Every structure is written in C-alpha cells, then in structure tokens.
Amino acid sequence: AKITFITADNESITVEGTSGSVMELAVNNNIKGIDGDCGGVCSCATCHVHVEPEFVAKTGQAEELENDMLEFDDLTNEYSRLSCQLQVSEDLDGVVFKVAK
Numbered sequence: 001a002k003i004t005f006i007t008a009d010n011e012s013i014t015v016e017g018t019s020g021s022v023m024e025l026a027v028n029n030n031i032k033g034i035d036g037d038c039g040g041v042c043s044c045a046t047c048h049v050h051v052e053p054e055f056v057a058k059t060g061q062a063e064e065l066e067n068d069m070l071e072f073d074d075l076t077n078e079y080s081r082l083s084c085q086l087q088v089s090e091d092l093d094g095v096v097f098k099v100a101k
C-alpha cells in the first residue's frame with residue numbers, strides 16, 4: 001500500500017509498505033516526528049498521527065487501550081490514532097496521515 005505522511009514542516013512523503021505497522025513503516029523511512037519509542041506496544045504516543053478526515057473509514061477508530069494512551073496527549077482529536085496500532089495492508093492504500101507534533 002502507498003501511504004502518505006505529512007510532517008509538521010508540511011512536507012508530504014509517500015512511502016510503500018506491505019506489512020508491519022504504520023509506525024514501523026514511518027520509522028524505517030525516517031518520517032520526522034514519528035519515533036515509536038515504546039516499540040509499538042501502545043504506551044508512548046510518540047507515534048501519534050491524525051488521519052486525514054476522508055480516510056477515517058479506511059483506518060477505523062481507535063480501540064480502548066489506544067484511546068487511554070491518547071488521552072495523555074494534548075494534540076489528540078477525533079482523528080487521532082497511534083500508528084503502531086495500524087497494520088499496513090492494501091486496505092490503507094492512499095491513506096494520508098498528518099504527524100501530530
């Protein structure tokens with residue numbers, strides 16, 4: 001799937017991946033602002049992204065554990081997801097994420 005990240009500098013970077021989490025894809029491609037400090041176990045929020053509204057249907061909503069973690073981040077809004085909790089698959093093709101920073 002081709003996935004686009006928009007960084008805090010408004011740089012748009014499209015990368016391609018087939019497996020793993022969206023966080024891992026971002027880290028492997030050095031997307032600025034996505035650190036994945038906890039290694040993807042939903043406990044750091046350094047992988048916080050905002051799904052561009054038109055793609056929410058593709059990504060789905062955050063689960064309870066994820067929401068609990070997001071509550072600690074001031075930048076959280078209704079489009080927030082922890083990208084380590086999103087699996088890369090063809091379902092996400094074309095999705096755009098804004099890095100929350």
Ligand code: FES
Pocket residue numbers: 023035036037038039040041042043044045046047048069082083084085
């Ligand atoms: Fe830590 Fe996603 S990498 S919450």
